[in-house]
Amino acid sequence: MKKEHSDSPWGRKGPSESQGSRERRDFKKSRRPEGRDGGRPSDRSKREGRPPAKREPVEPEVIRTAQGEQWLEAVCGVHAVGSLFHCKPFIVERLYFDAELAPMFGEICKFLAKEKKPYNQVEFDELCRQAGTSQHGGVVAIVRRRQPEMATTKAAEFWAKEGMPLLIIDGVSDPEILGRLARTSAYFGVEKFLIAASRKQARPNEVAYRAARGGLDMVDLRLVENVPSFLKGARKTHFVIGVDLEGVPLPEHMAICPEEDIDKPIAVVIGNEETGLHDSTKQECSALVGIPGSGAIDRLDVATEAALLLQKYLVEA
Template identity: 30%
Template sequence: MRHDPPNRPPRGPRPPGDAQPWGRAEVRGRKERFAERTASVQHVHAEDEHDEAAHALRERRSAELRLYGLNAVNAVFHRRPQAIRKLYLAEARIPALQPLLKWCVANRVGYRVVDELDLHKLAASSHHEGVVADVLREEPESVSTWLRDLPAGPQCAIWLDGVGNPHNFGAILRSAAHFGVSAILLPKHSTLALSGAAARVAEGGAEAVPLVRLGRSDNAIAQLRSAGFTLAATVVKGGSDLFTAAVPQRTIYVLGAEGEGMDRELAQACDLRLSIPGTGAVESLNVASAAAVLLSAWRAKR
């Protein structure tokens, strides 16, 4: 039986725009180009996922603070244990940290017993005292919130203008806790923040003294004055003698940066200028030592 071939279009030239049949080489080329485009899209997606993971890790790290030192870690445990995320300790510290370890077990917070070298690496310091902890960072509160909740009566706070050394910051926090300071005030754009080194030097004082973020200097000064505070600029020379001057019941000591001193406009905007008299054998005290003397003088006159 004869089979007639199916009807086919004539083999003449095709009109422009007509689709041409794909040869095997062209099909293979198209498949390769499709595979390349798919691989490129997958690579972009993988990069996006990697960037998102890296961003999440950076956010987590910025939200956490690595503390070290027995008093610094214990202070967090006693005031806000829910902030503790992970604990590392030397075996010799187990007896002293029993309450904290029991709390970690009860609340499913991980802890590890590690050797001295690991603690040194974790803390990036040899002053870890056998314990390191990752804790949630406590962000500074606004000046409005702080003033709203501040009790009436004598109050003292410290305004830090440009102070950046973490050891000085820690020493100031320790003195502030000792003398009952109401807050450490940080300028709007200050990069100063609590670090592991500052918390260790503060010996628990970092948990006792709140950090407060100010707004614009002129607005902050107006708010503080409205709350009954007198601003006292502390200067090396030319101020009233701290030990004979009348220090108001509600005082803000304004302390300048190490070396450069405080901003001149800020100093001029203050109500008082105070100096700590000395022998002249050295130019001045460092900012942390000066803070301790100033706070002692305020407390003595209460």
């Protein structure tokens, strides 16, 4: 495969057969292995009725820097990549996109060329390889990530002085749901998005970034070492509301908030998508509320629960 170049911005007018054009042409040809019938393997699989071969996830490339260990990972989808360049453009290391979406990325390619970072218009198979999934939406950005900072009660005290609400996620195991929760948090302007540091808690990955549609890059994601211990300290600065099936059905804020806590910003706590909050976490909440329904199913999905609580106690309050 030819080496990618970024010194010539994509789309610039020039000779009909410039060096960059030849390299992109050769790059595309190199991604088209031919079989006996002259077609790509994925095309033959479709014609023969066989499912395409599964692609193994791409292992993150670890980078050690003076600021600590970092790694490269993929962000997929037009909304997620667009938000990434809007919020954190300098963490992008490479960009890949298909021909259909190419006109959308002119300004972004100019930025990457200025930063001497590579970008390329590629075929579907190469996008799959870079993303580690076929659900890439036609664009993949390879970005530099680092371990999120830990949330502390001292930080919560500062956030409370600034009037900042919190959304705390304790035990959500599905990365897609985590992404939707981040999108909900960004939608309601809740910048502080805290997740448990436990092994059962999903972490951001390409699935979460795609589901968040840019939300994960709009929030300040922090890790919480021990959620019950953190809530015990955070109750001094925030009014902590947990979701519980047996809680009071969405009461008014004044009905559950003591007078001495009425001026505190809220902190909404969301538990596992199947089992809800741990008992130890419930004990450290200022109030537990439920969401009434018809009873046909046991509960809503947690992203919808979070949206209802933020609407009720952040927007309406």
